[in-house]
Amino acid sequence: MLILEQAAALVFDPYVLAVILASAVFGMLVGAIPGLTATMATALLVPMTFFMDPVPAIAAIVTATAMAIFAGDIPAALLRMPGTPANAAYVDDAYKMTQTGRGDEALGAALVFSAIGGLFGAIVLMTVSPTLAEIALKFSSEEYFWLVLLGLSCAVFVNPGSPTRGLISLLIGLFVATIGMENPSGEPRFSFGNLELMAGIQFIPAMIGLFAVSEVLRTVTATSPRKKIPRADGQGIFRTQWKNLKQYPVQTVRGSVTGTALGILPGAGADIAAWISYAISKRFSKQKAKFGTGHVEGLVEAGASNNSAVSGAWIPALVFGIPGDSITAIVIGVLYIKGINPGPTIFINDPQTVYAIFMVFILANLIMLPLGWLAIRGARPILSIPPSTLMPMILIFCIVGSFAIANSVAGIVMMLIFGLIGFFMEENDIPIAPAILGMVLGPMLEQNFITSMIKADGDIFRFFERPIAGGLGVFTILIWLFPLAMLLLRRRKAARFAT
Amino acid sequence: MIKLSELHLGVLTALGGIVLLFASAHFAALPGQAYGAGTMPRLIGWCAILLGCFMVATSLRHLPEMLRPHLADWVRKPRLALSAAACIGVIVFYILFAETLGFLPTSFICLLGLMLALRTGWLTALLASVVTTLAVYYGFSRLLMVPLPRTEFLSFLG
Numbered sequence: 001m002l003i004l005e006q007a008a009a010l011v012f013d014p015y016v017l018a019v020i021l022a023s024a025v026f027g028m029l030v031g032a033i034p035g036l037t038a039t040m041a042t043a044l045l046v047p048m049t050f051f052m053d054p055v056p057a058i059a060a061i062v063t064a065t066a067m068a069i070f071a072g073d074i075p076a077a078l079l080r081m082p083g084t085p086a087n088a089a090y091v092d093d094a095y096k097m098t099q100t101g102r103g104d105e106a107l108g109a110a111l112v113f114s115a116i117g118g119l120f121g122a123i124v125l126m127t128v129s130p131t132l133a134e135i136a137l138k139f140s141s142e143e144y145f146w147l148v149l150l151g152l153s154c155a156v157f158v159n160p161g162s163p164t165r166g167l168i169s170l171l172i173g174l175f176v177a178t179i180g181m182e183n184p185s186g187e188p189r190f191s192f193g194n195l196e197l198m199a200g201i202q203f204i205p206a207m208i209g210l211f212a213v214s215e216v217l218r219t220v221t222a223t224s225p226r227k228k229i230p231r232a233d234g235q236g237i238f239r240t241q242w243k244n245l246k247q248y249p250v251q252t253v254r255g256s257v258t259g260t261a262l263g264i265l266p267g268a269g270a271d272i273a274a275w276i277s278y279a280i281s282k283r284f285s286k287q288k289a290k291f292g293t294g295h296v297e298g299l300v301e302a303g304a305s306n307n308s309a310v311s312g313a314w315i316p317a318l319v320f321g322i323p324g325d326s327i328t329a330i331v332i333g334v335l336y337i338k339g340i341n342p343g344p345t346i347f348i349n350d351p352q353t354v355y356a357i358f359m360v361f362i363l364a365n366l367i368m369l370p371l372g373w374l375a376i377r378g379a380r381p382i383l384s385i386p387p388s389t390l391m392p393m394i395l396i397f398c399i400v401g402s403f404a405i406a407n408s409v410a411g412i413v414m415m416l417i418f419g420l421i422g423f424f425m426e427e428n429d430i431p432i433a434p435a436i437l438g439m440v441l442g443p444m445l446e447q448n449f450i451t452s453m454i455k456a457d458g459d460i461f462r463f464f465e466r467p468i469a470g471g472l473g474v475f476t477i478l479i480w481l482f483p484l485a486m487l488l489l490r491r492r493k494a495a496r497f498a499t
Numbered sequence: 500m501i502k503l504s505e506l507h508l509g510v511l512t513a514l515g516g517i518v519l520l521f522a523s524a525h526f527a528a529l530p531g532q533a534y535g536a537g538t539m540p541r542l543i544g545w546c547a548i549l550l551g552c553f554m555v556a557t558s559l560r561h562l563p564e565m566l567r568p569h570l571a572d573w574v575r576k577p578r579l580a581l582s583a584a585a586c587i588g589v590i591v592f593y594i595l596f597a598e599t600l601g602f603l604p605t606s607f608i609c610l611l612g613l614m615l616a617l618r619t620g621w622l623t624a625l626l627a628s629v630v631t632t633l634a635v636y637y638g639f640s641r642l643l644m645v646p647l648p649r650t651e652f653l654s655f656l657g
Contacts (some may be wrong), residue, residue: 029638029642033639033643044644162505164505164550164553164554165508167546168512171543171546174543175540175543178539178540183535183536183539184535184536184538185526185529185535187526187527187535187536189523189526189540190540213586216586217583220579220582220583220585220586221571221579221580221582221583222573222579223572223573223576223579387617388614388617388618388619389614389617389624389627391586391613391617392589392609392610392614392628392631393627393631395586395589395590395609395613396606396609396610396632397635399590399593399609400635400639400645403645403647404643404645407645407646409594409597409598412593412594415590416587416591427502427571428508430508442539445539446539449538449539450529450535450538450539453533453534454529458533
């Protein structure tokens with residue numbers, strides 16, 4: 001009890017609360033700008049944390065990242081420009097909801113379910129960190145291989161159109177992920193001697209190009225004038241969420257659990273969590289056909305998932321000093337600078353700091369609600385700007401966002417190339433989402449596949465030997481076989497009817 | 500832009516797979532191993548070939564229809580085609596001139612040019628271009644420390 005009191009005294013200090021508020025506004029701003037990620041928000045905060053005590057320093061990072069992940073939904077819903085990769089999974093649903101006058105509901109869902117997911121992750125972090133971290137550490141390359149393959153299977157479920165075109169998109173994404181030197185033998189691939197390409201395709205400019213630039217091109221080439229976006233239905237940002245919560249309680253819990261579990265796995269994180277949760281949501285939904293057309297269900301589940309993953313990533317970071325994602329990698333560095341060594345001993349040596357961090361997680365997710373409400377209301381006037389004025393503005397944001405990721409013109413060139421590819425793909429009904437998924441998961445798939453093949457000496461059956469790997473493998477194969485079995489069943493039924 | 504049928508896409512995908520197989524043939528394996536930099540591209544290549552063949556096989560049933568290329572509607576309307584070209588042109592202009600001119604004039608020219616090309620009124624275009632350029636400049640350059648290309652003669656703006 002004394003420790004909790006000490007932790008509360010550390011957090012509820014006016015200076016710490018002011019830091020939390022300021023970093024919340026900062027995170028909201030960074031997340032809302034496409035091209036600037038939650039990781040970048042953390043990196044930008046590091047120099048400022050040098051002048052702070054450990055608790056406000058960590059509070060600043062925790063708050064900014066939670067806000068940034070949510071804020072990425074604002075341009076995603078309003079302009080089809082996902083602010084961070086974690087928002088890309090459900091961008092089409094959010095955008096289409098806005099186009100039909102349900103923008104408030106879309107953003108309200110993103111806000112409320114992000115906060116719920118974040119709070120769920122924080123509670124898990126507080127209660128079962130050590131046990132969960134121990135399980136996660138048992139994951140080897142085989143388990144990761146199957147997990148990534150499971151993630152890629154999501155492309156089949158995420159894609160609302162033709163599965164063959166979805167697969168083309170996935171293969172494009174996987175190919176793009178092979179460009180550069182980041183491969184098992186460190187050999188430059190498909191880089192043609194270009195230094196920028198040797199470093200691999202930068203994900204953010206590619207994502208901005210595929211989603212936003214292609215959308216600008218589609219808007220200016222639309223043969224029928226764009227329908228005027230109906231005014232918000234007046235139900236407010238929060239009011240519709242009570243209905244959504246009552247309608248989708250399973251989805252909320254499932255998204256939060258999936259996000260936290262994936263967040264714990266080193267190398268996974270909010271991006272993958274959102275995609276997998278969206279796919280799970282569609283797979284088990286009674287209204288599968290509505291996904292991708294402006295349906296809130298996937299947004300509820302994936303929105304809860306990506307923010308709970310942020311909390312989940314802290315579990316291995318705090319318990320073992322192993323970063324779950326790039327943000328916690330920076331955090332571990334900050335903790336070391338502050339003289340706090342993350343690992344099992346942190347719970348013995350610095351329990352009040354650990355509990356203070358837990359409290360900050362709760363506060364950050366609560367403060368998200370009023371600040372998010374303000375941000376959504378502030379961003380709404382964008383919709384009343386006519387496309388002929390708005391599209392050039394979006395293009396400048398795309399250009400600067402692509403430049404910002406590496407402070408290089410190469411980012412803008414990549415954005416343009418991917419914009420044209422995205423435009424071509426959409427003109428030919430090839431969905432963009434699987435390509436993004438391939439780009440996100442490609443490097444992880446390759447690394448774990450090659451490592452596992454070397455370990456197994458080429459024997460594919462060794463991929464099933466470990467219990468968790470075996471379970472994941474069988475599950476993944478069943479998922480792949482399921483549509484095939486359904487197709488055969490349907491054909492047999494049709495043949496029976498015909499005779 | 501030509502809208503491709505399942506048959507066209509199948510052929511393109513299979514061809515892409517073949518090119519990928521050839522392009523990754525020279526990648527070396529890890530020392531003493533059968534796997535290396537070429538493994539993944541080759542796997543993707545084989546998947547593309549299989550997928551392409553499957554698409555071609557399934558579209559053969561509708562052959563005459565599948566062979567006919569379709570042009571997108573906007574291609575036949577010069578104004579829309581020009582609007583798309585203007586968007587691409589603006590990005591190319593920024594890539595070529597931002598370092599020389601600096602962010603402020605380049606962004607202003609891009610915004611004003613594109614807004615006028617898309618038929619925004621003069622006054623609105625002028626005001627929106629100035630406000631957006633300054634907002635983006637101060638937001639990114641001052642607040643988020645992104646080193647946008649500087650313009651010497653406008654250095655008094657910060």
